[in-house]
Amino acid sequence: MGILSSLYTGITGMQGQGEALGIYGDNIANANTIGFKVSRPEFQDVIAKSLKGLMGGNQIGRGTRLSAVTPVMSQGSIIQTESPTDLSITGDGLFVVKGPEGQSYTRNGMFHFDKDGKLINADGYRVQGFQADKDGKLTSKMDSISVDRTVIDAKKTAELKLFMNLDLRANSAMKFDPERPDNTSHFATGATVYDTAGTPHVLTVYFHKTDEQGNWEWRAFAKGEEITGGVPGKMAEQATGHLKFNTDGQLESSEETKSEFNFNKGALPNQKIHFDFGTPGADGQEALHVTQYGNASEAYKTTQDGYSAGTLAGLTFNDDGVLSAVYSNGQNVNLAQVALAKFENTEGLYKLGQNRFRESRLSGAPTIGAPLSGGRGSVASKTIESSTTDIANEFINMMTAQRNFQANSKVISPSDEMMQEVINLRRNG
Secondary structure (H helix, E strand, O other): OOOHHHHHHHHOOOOOOOOHHHHHHHHHHHOOOOOOOOOOEEEEEEEEEEEOHHHOOOEEEEEEEEEEEEOOOOOOEEEEEEOEEEEEEEOOOOEEEOOOOOOEEEEEOOOOEEOOEEEEOOOOEEEEEEEEEOOOOOEEEEEEOOOOOOOOOOOOOOEEEEEEHHHEOOOOOOOOOOOOOOHHOEEEEEEEEEEOOEEEEEEEEEEOOOOOOOOOEEEEEEEHHHHHOOOOOOEEEEEEEEEEEEEOOOOEEEEEEOOEEEEEEOOOOOOOOEEEEOOOOOHHHHHHHHHEEOOOEEEEEEEEOOOEEEEEEEEEEEOEEEEEEEEEEOOOEEEEEEEEEEOOOOHHHHEOOOOEEEOOOOOOOOOOOOOOOOOOOOOEEEEOOOOOOOOOHHHHHHHHHHHHHHHHHHHHHHHHHHHHHHHHHHHHO
């Protein structure tokens, strides 16, 4: 009977709008949920009867139904925080977390370290990332991000690089005296190096011009009290070498004739330190590593690769999502890089609650990689992504759904009155 059909048509409208109100209410409830993505209801009409069969047209609708609830995976606003472990994604991608239920995905980057040094979210799910080796080089191995290097071992100096100019006008007639190096050298510069125990030592490198053909000698001295067998208060020679410059003032050859440092107080003997003065015959900037020009001798910079032992002083993330440990000795070592998962159909992900998603048949399998690669977004530290809920828009949606609900209820009222008339016919009969 058409009257009953109209009743059910009104009911489908009221049910659909009631479910829509629930969706809009959920969006509003999560207005302050970090990384939350709003959902929208999608409706379809219901066709129950066709008066002319397959000929088309003359079809009677039987209301509506909720066909899908689709998350809108738009970008949320980025909010600044004070926690270095708070992360946000700008662009495509989701953080990968692992817990008792296996692997899942989230846009909520409010993370912290637990007592075991694991980077986790509020529910204890471990954040996944690409691990770095002992030298801080990132690898393709993915595992839980953790800080297990609270102490960094000392590293002896193996190479010392010097950047300087030696004065072409120096008088080669002056003879170098190892007993009086400060008074008999043309130039001297200092550098700090580290022995095998991580103890720092200050070296003094003396330079002496030997002729007018661009030949120089250099000698590295350490304090006698820091050298095995040395005399306190007297400098001890530990390394020597030669430099030769061409007529353009650029390095033509470099020779290291001795390098045996015998530091005392627990350091291993015969420590080799390579003195790098640049590449002979190089072009461009490398040719200016060490020069011989008609300017006063001057050291621009010295660098070396050793350091003392240090303890963890802080942690930081860069824009590539790389977690680095900062140690008390000034060293900065990469520990891991945050992994981001990308899906072909992000809106097809299955909501698990707790701000997490898991893959589904609709979403497809994830492709996991580093930030800023393969179309993935960037990661920023000390920031979080806010909910995408627009309160004003949700209120408008709720009011529209409410009016639609009221309108559908009006369909039921006349249908009910018509049914009452039918019942009254039976009574009057």
